[in-house]
Amino acid sequence: MSNSIFQLPEIDNEPVKQYAPGSPERRQLRAELARQLEIVPDIPLIIGGKEIRTDDQKKVVCPHDHAKTLAVFSNAGKQEVDMAIKAALDAKKQWETTPWQDRAAIFLKAADLISQKYTYLLNAATMLGQSKNPFQAEIDATCELADFFRFNAKYMAGIYAGQPASEKGVWNRLEYRALEGFVFALTPFNFTAIAGNLCGAPAIMGNTVVWKPASTAVLSGYYIMQILAEAGLPDGVINFVPGKGSVVGESVLHHPELAGIHFTGSTNVFKTVWKTMGNNIDTYKSYPRMVGETGGKDYIFVHPSARVAPVVTAAVRGAFEYQGQKCSAASRMYVPASLWDEVTTGIKSAVEQITVGNVTEFRHFMNALIDEAAFDNAAGYIERAKTSDVAEILVGGNADKSKGYFIDPTVIVTTDPHYESMTREIFGPVLTLFKYEDTAIDDAVALVGNTSPYALTGAVFATDRQAIHDLTNALVHTAGNFYINDKPTGAVVGHQPFGGARASGTNDKAGSMLNLLRWTSVRTIKENFVPPEEIAYPFMGVDSMDEDA
Numbered sequence: 001m002s003n004s005i006f007q008l009p010e011i012d013n014e015p016v017k018q019y020a021p022g023s024p025e026r027r028q029l030r031a032e033l034a035r036q037l038e039i040v041p042d043i044p045l046i047i048g049g050k051e052i053r054t055d056d057q058k059k060v061v062c063p064h065d066h067a068k069t070l071a072v073f074s075n076a077g078k079q080e081v082d083m084a085i086k087a088a089l090d091a092k093k094q095w096e097t098t099p100w101q102d103r104a105a106i107f108l109k110a111a112d113l114i115s116q117k118y119t120y121l122l123n124a125a126t127m128l129g130q131s132k133n134p135f136q137a138e139i140d141a142t143c144e145l146a147d148f149f150r151f152n153a154k155y156m157a158g159i160y161a162g163q164p165a166s167e168k169g170v171w172n173r174l175e176y177r178a179l180e181g182f183v184f185a186l187t188p189f190n191f192t193a194i195a196g197n198l199c200g201a202p203a204i205m206g207n208t209v210v211w212k213p214a215s216t217a218v219l220s221g222y223y224i225m226q227i228l229a230e231a232g233l234p235d236g237v238i239n240f241v242p243g244k245g246s247v248v249g250e251s252v253l254h255h256p257e258l259a260g261i262h263f264t265g266s267t268n269v270f271k272t273v274w275k276t277m278g279n280n281i282d283t284y285k286s287y288p289r290m291v292g293e294t295g296g297k298d299y300i301f302v303h304p305s306a307r308v309a310p311v312v313t314a315a316v317r318g319a320f321e322y323q324g325q326k327c328s329a330a331s332r333m334y335v336p337a338s339l340w341d342e343v344t345t346g347i348k349s350a351v352e353q354i355t356v357g358n359v360t361e362f363r364h365f366m367n368a369l370i371d372e373a374a375f376d377n378a379a380g381y382i383e384r385a386k387t388s389d390v391a392e393i394l395v396g397g398n399a400d401k402s403k404g405y406f407i408d409p410t411v412i413v414t415t416d417p418h419y420e421s422m423t424r425e426i427f428g429p430v431l432t433l434f435k436y437e438d439t440a441i442d443d444a445v446a447l448v449g450n451t452s453p454y455a456l457t458g459a460v461f462a463t464d465r466q467a468i469h470d471l472t473n474a475l476v477h478t479a480g481n482f483y484i485n486d487k488p489t490g491a492v493v494g495h496q497p498f499g500g501a502r503a504s505g506t507n508d509k510a511g512s513m514l515n516l517l518r519w520t521s522v523r524t525i526k527e528n529f530v531p532p533e534e535i536a537y538p539f540m541g542v543d544s545m546d547e548d549a
């Protein structure tokens with residue numbers, strides 16, 4: 001029985017633990033890292049709550065030490081993907097009719113498990129498997145994931161409270177149904193929180209999910225599944241099927257009951273998925289919802305009135321935190337000639353202080369790139385810049401993959417605003433600077449919008465209020481997350497809903513009500529308490545024959 005309109009508990013952001021020397025959290029994290037380095041979990045597929053293993057075994061390795069196997073996992077084949085779809089469809093009836101407060105309670109409990117009992121488990125798995133330092137793991141695997149789960153409960157309740165007006169004698173209601181069918185969550189390697197949210201957001205709205213994690217993030221994904229099970233998520237609501245994208249995609253994208261895709265990853269993969277779905281449109285029972293957050297070529301634009309110290313900090317943190325493997329990472333920067341020497345000197349000297357290394361040595365600001373393909377791609381840009389006529393390396397430029405996939409933070413300076421590292425997403429620790437003449441500022445502003453197809457994040461630095469106003473207007477379509485005097489990374493759930501447009505995605509704003517709205521299909525119900533019994537309209541009741549004459 002639930003004869004109440006329940007209020008959720010107060011929802012707040014998870015505080016960030018600092019891991020300072022001597023702190024208890026630092027000790028506990030170290031112990032958990034050591035424990036995880038001693039074991040090699042054998043990760044199964046999880047379908048309908050059952051653990052399933054296949055002969056197609058793969059490894060999760062430490063990016064900072066690629067000879068070290070962290071876990072082994074089963075890859076799904078077609079048969080297992082079909083089982084996962086069936087499990088999602090079987091679980092649907094019960095889950096979509098589960099009262100909203102029970103769905104909310106499961107995710108609120110999961111958030112508490114993430115932020116307390118399992119914080120070191122998830123943070124350590126994210127550090128070792130995805131190569132994050134303690135701070136980057138904490139803001140991702142603990143804070144952002146717990147925030148997504150808690151704020152989604154709040155947004156769900158807010159959506160459900162949205163009801164229409166009713167005229168006298170009538171009750172109009174909106175029923176926020178789950179989508180008809182199952183949702184496919186296709187998740188990237190770089191944020192444990194994003195992976196959890198791409199499954200969690202549709203699920204809290206009553207949908208059931210087939211989840212294909214990135215192969216390099218299977219370990220943290222597996223722990224999310226275990227936490228959700230402990231929080232009470234029924235079997236089959238989320239089905240965990242690591243596997244090759246094309247194999248998993250083949251069954252899922254051709255299934256008539258595909259109700260939506262919740263994707264985060266590269267632009268090319270999303271376009272491929274979209275094209276496949278477009279070609280299959282006659283197969284589907286409904287028009288599947290397409291929600292995709294994709295790549296970026298994020299900028300920092302420095303106005304001549306800017307203060308240099310914050311620009312330097314934003315450039316270094318924005319470009320090199322997590323080795324530049326954030327879709328939001330600053331990767332191109334426009335600097336006025338009047339500030340050029342000061343800005344480049346500041347960036348160079350800050351970058352020279354950065355060390356790159358093993359995640360278990362807490363002194364490093366940066367760690368390894370996720371895998372060899374990511375390493376080769378970023379190193380390629382650096383090597384080409386070394387021999388380019390229009391580019392040179394200001395600082396950095398070393399790369400070594402012999403033990404781990406390490407690349408030094410690297411700053412390229414170019415005289416060509418359309419040079420390849422100004423236009424293409426690199427997804428590595430490479431920042432490119434372009435100097436503009438102060439007198440040609442309008443041309444430089446125009447470059448921001450027409451240099452790359454992306455429009456994810458961007459930052460402007462200025463102290464002149466008119467300049468801030470003008471830049472905000474001139475750059476209106478260049479970024480879905482626009483920052484004034486701050487770095488373009490580090491959006492917080494409930495504070496800066498996240499997502500971009502153009503080639504950067506459908507801009508359905510993760511961490512907001514706007515995203516959850518995509519996972520519901522509304523039924524409007526009109527109930528008439530006094531149904532009319534007359535067929536004739538009132539105007540037909542004439543007073544006399546004269547009136548019609």
Ligand SMILES: NC(=O)c1ccc[n+]([C@@H]2O[C@H](COP(=O)([O-])OP(=O)(O)OC[C@H]3O[C@@H](n4cnc5c(N)ncnc54)[C@H](O)[C@@H]3O)[C@@H](O)[C@H]2O)c1
Pocket residue numbers: 186187188189190191194212213214215244245246249264265266267269270272273293294295296326327328425427456498499500504505
């Ligand atoms: N805009 C955002 O919010 C956001 C956030 C995080 C990451 N990203 C983007 O994600 C990318 C990095 O993540 P990634 O390397 O994991 O992305 P990716 O596109 O390589 O992979 C994303 C997911 O798609 C799967 N996949 C790959 N090829 C597939 C195919 N042909 N069919 C079906 N599935 C396939 C992968 O296995 C993975 O699970 C960057 O481009 C980054 O900008 C965007």
Ligand SMILES: N[C@@H](CCC=O)C(=O)O
Pocket residue numbers: 190191325326327328488489490491492498
């Ligand atoms: N939401 C994150 C980026 C996610 C993409 O990788 C940020 O704002 O930095």
